[in-house]
Amino acid sequence: MTPRAPLLFVTSPNGGLAHYVAHLLDPVSEWARPHVVTWGDDPVDDLLAARHPDVAPLLDPARASSIRDVAAFARMRGVQAVNVHVAVRAARYSGMLSALLDEFRRRSVRVILTLHDGTGAPDREAALPALRRVCARADAFIVGHEMERPRLAAALPLGSRPVVVAPHGPYTLFDRRRFDPRSARRALGLPEAGPVVLFFGSARPWKGLDVLLEAWPIVRRRVPDAILCVVSGMHYAPEWEGRLRSATTGGAGDGLQVRLGYAPSSSVEACFRAADVVALPYLWSSQSGVLNLARAFHRPVVVTHAFREAPEIDGVSGRVVPVGDASALAGALAELLGLSSLERVVLGLRGLRLAQELRGWDRGAAALHEASAGPRYRAAPTGAAGVAVAAGALSAPAARMPSSSQRKRPSSSSCASR
Helix, strand or coil: CCCCEEEEEEECCCHHHHHHHHHHHHHHCCCEEEEEEEECCCCCCHHHHHHCCCCEEEECCCCCCHHHHHHHHHHHCCCCEEEEEECHHHHHHHHHHHHHHHHHHHCCCEEEEEECCCCCCCCCHHHHHHHHHHHCCCCEEEECCCCHHHHHHHHCCCCCCCEEECCCCCCHHHCCCCCCHHHHHHHHCCCCCCCEEEEECCCCHHHCHHHHHHHHHHHHHHCCCCEEEEEECCCCCCHHHHHHHHHCCCHHHCCEEEEECCCCHHHHHHHHHHCCEEEECCCCCCCCHHHHHHHHCCCCEEEECCCCCHHHHECCCEEEECCCCHHHHHHHHHHHHCCCHHHHHHHHHHHHHHHHHHHCHHHHHHHHHHHHCCCCCCCCCCHHHHHHHHHHHHHCHHHCCCCHHHHCCCCCCECECC
């Protein structure tokens, strides 16, 4: 039997990136011995800790010497490949990430970057220069789907470096079977009667929450006892907090229940168990953690044509509507709410089965295995000079790390881009 090589994951301590890595650990263990390092200024997510009890929260944004701590951790375990999970918003700490990757490269460790949100998102252009600095240190890249290959090539010079596609699998580890629909509603303070539509995840301008609020009065006219439950953090769109509070007292507020703030992983199951339908009225999408949560909990969805998965969803596990069309969104939601509970469960189960067949986590692990092989990229910066330059960038405005409270984000993206 071939010995399993050590592989180091570097990820966030909580949120979408941590959840993604937690789901990868078991299939990766078939061919590697995984180790996990996270940032240390936030608590480690209980989902990640449960899958890997030896998570090391070593990276400290206020202490540049923590880079050496991570390097020593990797050296003691014989690590020759590191998989670093980043989102475009890694621009906030690009200086420290660049210094860390330079340290790995100086020690001849292969660097694989998994990019969790697409380079073409409407609100990400300002972050691209910092992302390019981080990506310059990589030997290989992993992206969520084929459309990201040309986008990535347009955003930065790839040279000979491979770009491997790893599809986003369903978030089945969140289903701990602690709730049924009735107990989940009680936990969330929702009425026992009436079908529930869930909007879940961090509010961002391209997630179409305004379209959903416009559609909601139409839904209520067709399904008078329907409830819209919005579970969302306002970190990326603080202007939405006032609008949501206003909506609860206006026409859209009829049947609207709002839970603002970070949703820890322990609360995810109750949110999706309580829901009958999940609404994703996005104006743009790369990959969606929320879609994969809905699939894991067998919930039918309403998405827009912005989703690359739209053709496989329409009529199979939910409905697809035009981007920005409140009337069509209302019609699709009302249609699904009008189905029996059994019919909705059948739709949801189809979605999970299809996701497991096409985008199981074994495929993501296989993509990482492929990206872990091959030569290092010679054009990337290496050596002590590279480390010194990158470390100095920590004092630059674009590279300053936010405080712990600023880095808290709702359970939602990818990664990501949830």
